[in-house]
Amino acid sequence: TTVSVSASASHAIPTTLYGQMFEDISSGDGGLYAECNNFLFFSALLFTVRKLVLQNRAFQQVTPNTADALNAWTSIGSSASITVIADPSPLSSALPNSLLLSIPPDASGELGFANGGYWGIKVAANTDYTASLYYRLPSALPNGAGSPILTLALQAEDGTRLAAHSTPLLVNATEGWTHISAVLTPIETPPSTANSFTVTVAGFAPAGLEVHFALLSLFPPTFKGRVNGMRADIAETLAEMRPAFWRFPGGNNLEASGQTTATRWQWRNTVGPLTERPGRVGDWTYVNTDGLGLLEYLLWCEDMEMEPFMAVWDGYSLDGTSITGAALEPLIAEAIDQINFVIGDPATSEAAALRASLGRSEPFALTYVEIGNEDNVGRAPGTYASRWNSIVTNLTATFPQLHFMATSLTTTPVLTPTPQIYDIHLYQTPKFFSTDSFFYDSFVRNGMTFFEGEYAATSTNNSNLFGTPDQGRLLWPTVAGSVGEAAFMTGLERNADIVFAASYAPLLGHVNGSQWTPNLVGFDAGNVYKSTSFYVQKLFSLNKGDEYLPSTLPNSSTSGTLFWSVTRWNSTGELIIKISNSAASPAEMTFVLPFETVTTMGTAQVITGAGTASNTPEEPNLVTPTTAQIPTGATFNYTAPAISVTVITLSVQ
Numbered sequence: 298t299t300v301s302v303s304a305s306a307s308h309a310i311p312t313t314l315y316g317q318m319f320e321d322i323s324s325g326d327g328g329l330y331a332e333c334n335n336f337l338f339f340s341a342l343l344f345t346v347r348k349l350v351l352q353n354r355a356f357q358q359v360t361p362n363t364a365d366a367l368n369a370w371t372s373i374g375s376s377a378s379i380t381v382i383a384d385p386s387p388l389s390s391a392l393p394n395s396l397l398l399s400i401p402p403d404a405s406g407e408l409g410f411a412n413g414g415y416w417g418i419k420v421a422a423n424t425d426y427t428a429s430l431y432y433r434l435p436s437a438l439p440n441g442a443g444s445p446i447l448t449l450a451l452q453a454e455d456g457t458r459l460a461a462h463s464t465p466l467l468v469n470a471t472e473g474w475t476h477i478s479a480v481l482t483p484i485e486t487p488p489s490t491a492n493s494f495t496v497t498v499a500g501f502a503p504a505g506l507e508v509h510f511a512l513l514s515l516f517p518p519t520f521k522g523r524v525n526g527m528r529a530d531i532a533e534t535l536a537e538m539r540p541a542f543w544r545f546p547g548g549n550n551l552e553a554s555g556q557t558t559a560t561r562w563q564w565r566n567t568v569g570p571l572t573e574r575p576g577r578v579g580d581w582t583y584v585n586t587d588g589l590g591l592l593e594y595l596l597w598c599e600d601m602e603m604e605p606f607m608a609v610w611d612g613y614s615l616d617g618t619s620i621t622g623a624a625l626e627p628l629i630a631e632a633i634d635q636i637n638f639v640i641g642d643p644a645t646s647e648a649a650a651l652r653a654s655l656g657r658s659e660p661f662a663l664t665y666v667e668i669g670n671e672d673n674v675g676r677a678p679g680t681y682a683s684r685w686n687s688i689v690t691n692l693t694a695t696f697p698q699l700h701f702m703a704t705s706l707t708t709t710p711v712l713t714p715t716p717q718i719y720d721i722h723l724y725q726t727p728k729f730f731s732t733d734s735f736f737y738d739s740f741v742r743n744g745m746t747f748f749e750g751e752y753a754a755t756s757t758n759n760s761n762l763f764g765t766p767d768q769g770r771l772l773w774p775t776v777a778g779s780v781g782e783a784a785f786m787t788g789l790e791r792n793a794d795i796v797f798a799a800s801y802a803p804l805l806g807h808v809n810g811s812q813w814t815p816n817l818v819g820f821d822a823g824n825v826y827k828s829t830s831f832y833v834q835k836l837f838s839l840n841k842g843d844e845y846l847p848s849t850l851p852n853s854s855t856s857g858t859l860f861w862s863v864t865r866w867n868s869t870g871e872l873i874i875k876i877s878n879s880a881a882s883p884a885e886m887t888f889v890l891p892f893e894t895v896t897t898m899g900t901a902q903v904i905t906g907a908g909t910a911s912n913t914p915e916e917p918n919l920v921t922p923t924t925a926q927i928p929t930g931a932t933f934n935y936t937a938p939a940i941s942v943t944v945i946t947l948s949v950q
């Protein structure tokens with residue numbers, strides 16, 4: 298195959314082209330959000346359903362006095378009993394439940410309870426873990442009752458105490474809640490992640506003891522040291538691909554927790570002190586703490602130098618109900634407040650004043666606001682057109698500087714005002730992606746632009762893209778899937794005059810229990826797993842170029858297996874040639890460049906392997922990119938390996 302490259306660019310490659318979409322789908326709580334103390338997921342693993350009922354750090358949205366409400370917490374000491382209760386004087390109205398520790402008379406020893414985190418807690422020596430909790434005594438201790446000692450600790454699987462902080466229980470804490478916070482710094486690294494956070498009491502009165510506990514938290518060091526921030530190893534992995542934008546809070550998890558209108562994602566419940574965040578049953582079958590909330594998302598975008606692509610709820614719930622007409626008004630007001638929390642002026646907007654009160658008077662940068670998620674015809678009760686009209690007419694009047702993204706099909710329903718942007722989602726087979734990178738070539742150029750907000754090869758079975766593994770579902774990205782995605786992405790670059798942003802979905806998933814596979818990045822308590830698709834996203838994002846050079850078109854028929862794109866960094870003239878070869882045999886290519894002086898040595902970064910190969914927790918680095926110097930020139934040959942992605946970079950004067 299000979300590829301002749303044009304010297305003049307046809308269009309710019311937008312800086313926003315490669316980014317990340319995020320929603321809490323076994324990805325926030327227990328993942329990117331660094332709180333260790335927590336849930337076990339309802340993990341509807343695709344081929345089995347392991348119902349590990351959630352129990353969270355603050356007993357949010359659980360039923361008191363049930364075993365389920367305790368599942369992630371276990372008692373320490375046979376005579377200690379623990380129960381989640383609806384506290385008669387709760388920590389806050391947002392957190393009405395607490396854990397009651399009851400110790401009978403004449404008990405002895407260290408008694409209390411433990412949390413095992415999310416299938417473990419990673420503990421490393423000389424690392425600071427911030428433990429905190431609230432407690433209160435329902436009744437004063439009898440005088441002469443001694444001074445019970447409360448200990449917060451990190452404990453290894455074999456019971457070794459790795460770090461501890463003890464403090465006397467304030468026996469006069471009966472009126473209200475006492476907040477304890479301590480830094481635990483282990484001196485040794487335990488052999489595994491099967492560690493626990495423990496809360497124990499000793500030295501209590503012979504008369505026994507009752508203590509209420511609430512909002513028990515354990516944080517490891519976070520990305521950029523942000524309080525209530527992100528788990529550093531996961532954050533650093535995501536930062537590796539230098540994403541240009543961050544879509545949040547969903548995805549389905551925007552729309553409906555519990556599949557009903559009443560429990561949608563509500564921004565106000567996700568900001569302010571953690572004691573004021575009630576949490577909610579997310580759409581992926583587990584309780585979200587909402588400790589990762591709107592302000593944390595916005596600060597994260599700034600820390601990562603990403604543009605927020607923020608969604609507002611648009612009245613549609615996944616149970617098919619939707620709010621229309623006048624009932625939309627409070628919803629539109631809520632969306633206006635949400636946007637004002639981000640960009641408003643504290644002097645004129647209550648929501649912006651709330652932001653200022655939380656320490657951020659300056660507005661955040663915001664350009665794009667998405668109206669709902671996948672509010673397609675067929676899924677929704679066909680009311681998107683009227684809801685879009687009401688919402689966007691109002692929001693455009695209030696925020697004329699913002700760009701609003703529609704989430705329905707581009708062909709139907711007809712929307713007014715005409716959307717400037719559509720968010721298109723595409724889940725398909727590796728073969729689909731590796732044969733059809735011309736998805737956008739036929740789109741009319743009429744000023745409309747597109748956000749390829751979710752795409753991934755999910756299954757080898759084109760008649761069942763979301764089934765179980767034995768039906769073809771991918772548990773992990775495969776080389777064939779990643780090669781397909783790369784072919785598709787060369788098409789995004791060729792059409793970057795109308796495609797301004799794209800992101801693989803889902804971004805993150807806990808490998809011990811999740812509601813979706815494959816995910817771009819996997820993780821467990823101790824590790825982060827980079828998939829072959831992650832490496833494709835990273836290679837394309839880091840070698841984007843800023844202008845597209847037309848070249849000989851690939852074979853666009855379904856027999857096509859070889860796709861490429863040529864871009865350039867305008868400032869340096871450096872060329873980037875991205876190639877996807879899905880064929881089982883190498884592809885001989887000749888590149889003809891219209892430049893006088895082309896370096897004779899270029900760099901080729903290659904991802905290749907068996908089509909079914911994946912990086913897994915067992916073999917996390919089975920397939921990683923290799924880098925080689927290759928002979929180049931004004932005309933040069935390159936052999937694209939079978940089932941491979943190549944990114945060639947070469948300087949051109």
Ligand SMILES: O=S(=O)(O)O[C@H]1C[C@H](O)[C@@H](O)[C@@H]1CO
Nearest residue numbers: 548549550670671751802803
């Ligand atoms: O069940 S789906 O609708 O396919 O869910 C998909 C589409 C939705 O936007 C996202 O939340 C989810 C996985 O990325």
